Amino acid sequence: MYIITSQQSRELDKISGNEFGISGETLMGNAGEKIADTVLQNYQNLDKKNILIVCGKGNNGGDGFAAAAALAEFSPQIYHIYSPKKFKNDTLHYYEECIEKGISILFQEDPSELKKFDLIIDAMLGVGISGKVREPVAGWIDWLNRQSAEIVAVDIPSGINADTGFFSGTAVRANMTISMGFEKTGHHFFPGKDSSEEVIVADIGFPKIDNPLSGIQWRLFDRELPEKILIAPPKDSYKHGQGKVLVIAGSRGMTGASILAGKASLRSGAGLVKLCAPNSLSPIVESLFIEGITLPCEDNGKGYFRERNFEEIEKELYWCDSLVIGPGLGSEADTKYFILKVIESCKKPMIIDADALRFINGHISLLPDNCVLTPHLAEFSYMVNHPVYYVRENFIRVIEEFMNDFSGTLVIKTTPVSVVFNDIGSINISGNQGLASAGTGDVLAGCIGGLIAQNIAPPDASKLGVYIHGKAADTLVSETGYRGLTATDVLNNIHKVIKEYEL
Structure with missing residues (x-):
């Protein structure tokens, strides 16, 4: 089983679009559907649960919006940490789709006065993080970790370096991590392994490529x-x-x-x-x-x-x-x-x-x-x-x-x-x-x-x-x-x- 780094993940995104014509919007939509499917398979009685999705401004946040759209029938609550003016095109597309579906979306930097949730989807940072987590994300991470809710991370728990599993300051402690296309090296190195807990790989439609991605080709020890x-x-x-x-x-x-x-x-x-x-x-x-x-x-x-x-x-x-x-x-x-x-x-x-x-x-x-x-x-x-x-x-x-x-x-x-x-x-x-x-x-x-x-x-x-x-x-x-x-x-x-x- 191949395991990829953050650089290889970005390279795979580019190959998908430039060589195979698979748009970022399509991949993001597929990611949202897979997140929703995985949640439905692993958590019962969603119609009776209070679901929160916390979204950042990048592709990880876009995956969160796409997941919310796919879970619309369960009335998830979305909080986004950044103004929509900072959203990239694909992220903006699924943000607007959530609005069209009547999903509750609130912009809130400070999570101090929120109601209790049963299931929280972490879609704040993803594979792009390096170095120390800054506010307002750091405050949200600390709040998530204090909750009794089940936490599902999108791609990698926010704060965890997707390459090394290292974190500086704080990082989400997830119960489950849904990784797009491939597991990331940071899922397997501590402390990222502990923060990721159970890792489920979601096939979101990346193309099969003949030549290896750049850099070292990582895999787990062959039993x-x-x-x-x-x-x-x-x-x-x-x-x-x-x-x-x-x-x-x-x-x-x-x-x-x-x-x-x-x-x-x-x-x-x-x-x-x-x-x-x-x-x-x-x-x-x-x-x-x-x-x-x-x-x-x-x-x-x-x-x-x-x-x-x-x-x-x-x-x-x-x-x-x-x-x-x-x-x-x-x-x-x-x-x-x-x-x-x-x-x-x-x-x-x-x-x-x-x-x-x-x-x-x-x-x-x-x-x-x-x-x-x-x-x-x-x-x-x-x-x-x-x-x-x-x-x-x-x-x-x-x-x-x-x-x-x-x-x-x-x-x-x-x-x-x-x-x-x-x-x-x-x-x-x-x-x-x-x-x-x-x-x-x-x-x-x-x-x-x-x-x-x-x-x-x-x-x-x-x-x-x-x-x-x-x-x-x-x-x-x-x-x-x-x-x-x-x-x-x-x-x-x-x-x-x-x-x-x-x-």
Whole structure:
């Protein structure tokens, strides 16, 4: 199922009119009919309910007027926030049709003294909103949220960014959202997902187009992917055939990151995992990483990698089937040169995570297409030279710009996590807020590395790893709660998720 952005929505409107001769007025009328049909199907005894439709000045408001016209027999009450002088042509057309049908229409900026309604249709802002909601709409949104009525949003709850699900200030909390033509990405990213509640797609007559719309083509994670890939290994499998992972991780104070990443690679099915860590960490690594191979690198007691360590691990870059680099490496300047040397020399698929991400800024276009980057939003903001708040509010746009220079796979920790490769974006369907805990990212990096080592293509391994990681967390919260969920809990549940598909 395709999911579109606000820009793609506007592009689809233009294609409908310019190439297929479908007018905006026709689409708006169809939208009104579909809104009315959906309301009738989901709410009983409308003739006994007080219905309110709150309309803005743009196309979203026009859809509200068109819906009112289609629901005329139920005597809906319309309030519009802006003067009709500000209405666009199509919106004005359905506003006038409502007048002709004798529907009660009032212009009111302040909703403070309204009677009680049973059903409210939110048609104020739609997909065009970005930034903070201003008055008078903000006041209306707050009023709607205080009502006990059922709220149905047109296209997307007013205040929610249709791309990112973000809102600034306030946003409508709907019980149902009727989306025109396609779901919007903002329906699936939090907090927009919560505000949208149940999303119903209305076919309003958009044409079927042969060529994709501009930008990234978004869709939800394919539930059939694990069923196709996570089948039981051949009965004559052996450890070298199950994939070899090299993990370069850890520094003094962050030894746990290396252990978590290494064990996650094993738990996801890799046959052999070799963990490279500074030698002074060896007593901890050797005692905890008993199923894997360890390669201590001389650090003269400093507790971090130095550029000279490259010579010790260079041959391992040829041995492995995948490389995980970054968890817990720290920020020492000497470590930076070590990391860059490893990345520049490795020809195998790489998962670049955590501390390694801070050192690749300026080198993005040089990374190979078998490379996987796994930043959270703060790390990503550093990589793209934007403030974190800007990335959080505009990550769809920022991702599109970033992918113009990066040919590999981006696993970006939006909520839920997104995986992007070759203009295809996958929105994960598992995971919860309990994953906001130290070490869970190290587990994810190791899981993806273990899957890639088993000859699963990096984009598919990334989507699978994210899904498995999230589902491992989802099946634990009934026992641990959200606050009590740890990275070790997730690590020790990975195999149970994979088992569901193997057996």
